[in-house]
Amino acid sequence: xxxxxxxxNRGEIACRIIWACRELGIKTVAVHSxxxxxxxxxxxxxEAVCIGPAPSSQSYLNIxxxxxxxxxxxxxxxxxxxxxLSENPYFAEVCKECNIxxxxxxxxxxxxxxxxxxxxxxxxxxxxxxxxxxxxLIDDEETAIKEAEKIGYPILxxxxxxxxxxxxxxARNRDELLNAYQTARAEAEASFKNSGVYLEKYIDNPRHxxxxxxxxxxxxxxxxxxxxCSIQRRHQKLIxxxxxxxxxxxxxxxxxxxxxxxxxxxxxxxxxxxEFLMDESGNFYFMEMNTRIQVEHPVTELVxxxxxxxxxxxxxxxxxxxxxxxxxxxxxxxxECRINAEDPETFIPSxxxxxxxxxxxxxxxxxxxxxxDGYFVPPYYDSLIAKxxxxxxxxxxxxxxxxxxxxxxxxxxxxxxxxxxxxILNDPDFNSGNISTRFxxxxxx
Ligand code: ADP
Ligand code: ADP
Ligand code: MG
Numbered sequence: 001x002x003x004x005x006x007x008x009n010r011g012e013i014a015c016r017i018i019w020a021c022r023e024l025g026i027k028t029v030a031v032h033s034x035x036x037x038x039x040x041x042x043x044x045x046x047e048a049v050c051i052g053p054a055p056s057s058q059s060y061l062n063i064x065x066x067x068x069x070x071x072x073x074x075x076x077x078x079x080x081x082x083x084x085l086s087e088n089p090y091f092a093e094v095c096k097e098c099n100i101x102x103x104x105x106x107x108x109x110x111x112x113x114x115x116x117x118x119x120x121x122x123x124x125x126x127x128x129x130x131x132x133x134x135x136x137l138i139d140d141e142e143t144a145i146k147e148a149e150k151i152g153y154p155i156l157x158x159x160x161x162x163x164x165x166x167x168x169x170x171a172r173n174r175d176e177l178l179n180a181y182q183t184a185r186a187e188a189e190a191s192f193k194n195s196g197v198y199l200e201k202y203i204d205n206p207r208h209x210x211x212x213x214x215x216x217x218x219x220x221x222x223x224x225x226x227x228x229c230s231i232q233r234r235h236q237k238l239i240x241x242x243x244x245x246x247x248x249x250x251x252x253x254x255x256x257x258x259x260x261x262x263x264x265x266x267x268x269x270x271x272x273x274x275e276f277l278m279d280e281s282g283n284f285y286f287m288e289m290n291t292r293i294q295v296e297h298p299v300t301e302l303v304x305x306x307x308x309x310x311x312x313x314x315x316x317x318x319x320x321x322x323x324x325x326x327x328x329x330x331x332x333x334x335x336e337c338r339i340n341a342e343d344p345e346t347f348i349p350s351x352x353x354x355x356x357x358x359x360x361x362x363x364x365x366x367x368x369x370x371x372x373d374g375y376f377v378p379p380y381y382d383s384l385i386a387k388x389x390x391x392x393x394x395x396x397x398x399x400x401x402x403x404x405x406x407x408x409x410x411x412x413x414x415x416x417x418x419x420x421x422x423x424i425l426n427d428p429d430f431n432s433g434n435i436s437t438r439f440x441x442x443x444x445x
Contacts, residue, residue: 001317002026002076002101007041008066009081012370012387013293014041017079020309029073031066033059035378040370047073054380060084063091070100077101077316079309083382086292087114087163103316105215105270105291112266113289117160117198123286126265128258131277131285133200144181144199145174151201157181159188160196165235167191170202205436206277208232209244209284211259212300213272214311216321221263223256224304225330227296230435231424233347238417238440239424240296241335242303245395245433246278255284260325262286271297271312295338295387298368302334302391332391333398337406337421339386341377344420351379355413360405364391364398377414385416395433399425 004027007014014030018041021028030045035054042048049069052059059065061084070078078095080086080103089111095102104110113119117137120130134147137160148155148171157180159167169184171177181197189195208229215221228244229237243252259274273294276284297308306323315321341350357373369386371377377385388409390401403425406418423443424430430439 001319002313004029004046004073004075004077005103005313006031006066006070006073006075006078006100007045007081008060008078008085009083010036010039010041010060010370010381011384012368013081013295014039015044015370016368017081017309018044020307020313023307024310024313026313029069029075031060031069033380035380038376040372040375049073054378056084056381063094067094067098067100070095071098075100077103077313079103079313080292082292082295083164087290089114101316103270103312105268105272109266109268110291113291115160115196116158116162116288117196119289120198120286122266123262123289126262128262128286129284131200131203131287134198137196137198138181141178141181144177147199148174148177151199153177154202156200156202157184157197158200159184159192159194160198161188161192161194163192165232165237168235203277203279203285205438206230206279207244207246207436208237208275208287209247209255209278210273210275210294211255212294212297212308213259213263213268213274214308214315214321214323215263215269215272216315217269217318218320219264220321220324221260221268222321222323222325222328223260224300224306224308224328225252226255227299228435229296230437231430231439232437233440233444235437237296237338239335239337239421240299241333241395241398242299243330243333245435246282251282262289270315271308295384296336298366298387298389299334299336302366302389303330303332304328305331332393333395334389334391335395335398335402336387336389337402338384338417339388339409339411339421340383340417341385341414342383342417343415344417347417349379349383350415351377351383352414353377354411356410357412358408358410359386360388360409362405364401365389365405366391371411385411396431399431 006029051065089107092102092107169180212224231239
């Protein structure tokens with residue numbers, strides 16, 4: 001087992017990884033920007049290294065600085081968390097060259113899955129149903145029109161390097177397509193330094209259903225069921241739950257089998273997620289694979305009574321998976337609300353000092369967070385400040401528990417999205433499980 005791990009991240013996920021290391025008896029090194037000197041992950045880690053100024057480009061994305069920190073502190077491995085460098089195959093390669101284990105899959109698999117168009121091609125070739133769309137990238141307008149007519153409108157133009165809900169545009173007809181095609185390419189170039197785009201059929205009222213995978217370095221692959229992530233705003237997840245109210249035992253087996261086979265075919269190892277879109281008839285289509293731990297991993301941890309982060313570490317250390325598919329248990333229902341430091345109406349970020357804080361506790365409530373009373377939420381990073389996760393025997397009770405928890409949660413000094421979550425939790429369609437990725441349209445201003 002590793003003796004010391006550097007966590008190349010910040011916020012709640014850095015703390016989450018430190019907890020896992022503590023339980024495994026592994027020493028930890030935090031890295032932080034100048035703006036994060038007072039951050040909780042810095043206090044919790046055994047050692048901390050400042051890696052640069054506040055902007056991520058000069059700190060949490062600064063590979064030479066992170067590697068130097070790892071060498072000075074003599075760590076065995078680096079956990080990248082989510083976001084930042086977690087899906088950067090070049091970073092994984094640099095780690096390897098420096099004899100530091102990157103806690104994630106191989107750089108080759110990351111590269112293949114990191115290009116979304118390429119990933120679809122690969123998945124299709126190993127028998128996974130994929131969202132109908134263009135074969136590969138679209139390099140000019142004529143091809144765009146031809147492909148769009150073949151697929152049928154409405155069309156979604158997607159950046160092949162896209163992520164975090166960004167780099168997507170809908171086109172309902174030829175004119176919109178021509179317009180959107182050029183803007184999409186320019187935006188993709190500006191945001192991801194890669195102008196490659198591809199086309200997908202825009203699926204009506206779909207659900208976002210994803211399968212959690214764990215795979216070791218010996219070819220053992222298991223799935224830990226699905227997460228329903230249909231409650232989204234601008235393609236970004238707000239609430240996730242497991243199990244999905246739309247999935248029964250047979251469909252879970254089927255989607256799990258497809259996901260496990262796909263991972264075996266591409267030689268995937270470590271934790272990963274295969275994201276599917278499901279249409280109103282229950283057909284599911286591969287959308288993309290995330291080659292890292294996901295924000296919403298706690299809902300899976302609660303219903304399967306597992307520790308995915310510890311699993312990642314043990315797998316990266318070369319252990320054989322201790323769990324077989326038959327031993328994976330599913331207990332009750334879990335829901336996660338992502339609490340952001342944002343105005344609940346406009347979603348404009350609301351950084352600043354927290355003057356009063358009361359985090360919810362009690363039966364079936366888990367809070368993953370890095371905030372504390374008097375903490376200053378810096379304006380430089382993602383506005384996620386806490387994840388509240390509820391667990392109970394049934395969906396109905398998990399919702400009741402979440403409502404109770406969020407009603408008791410107090411964060412003063414900044415605005416948060418708690419009121420928005422309470423609105424959703426009181427929505428009749430949400431309560432009956434009648435949801436799709438269009439659910440939030442009704443609340444949009
Ligand atoms: P998940 O896929 O784990 O449910 P997200 O899709 O929101 O969650 O991505 C995880 C985190 O990584 C988020 O905090 C998001 O801000 C960040 N992220 C993902 N991709 C990008 C990107 N291309 N640019 C900036 N941030 C990103
Ligand atoms: P990202 O890399 O940003 O996570 P995804 O490809 O996973 O991008 O898509 C993000 C979200 O966009 C999905 O969860 C879904 O809500 C929506 N979406 C993506 N593709 C389609 C599609 N073909 N039809 C309808 N909605 C889609
Ligand atoms: Mg996605």
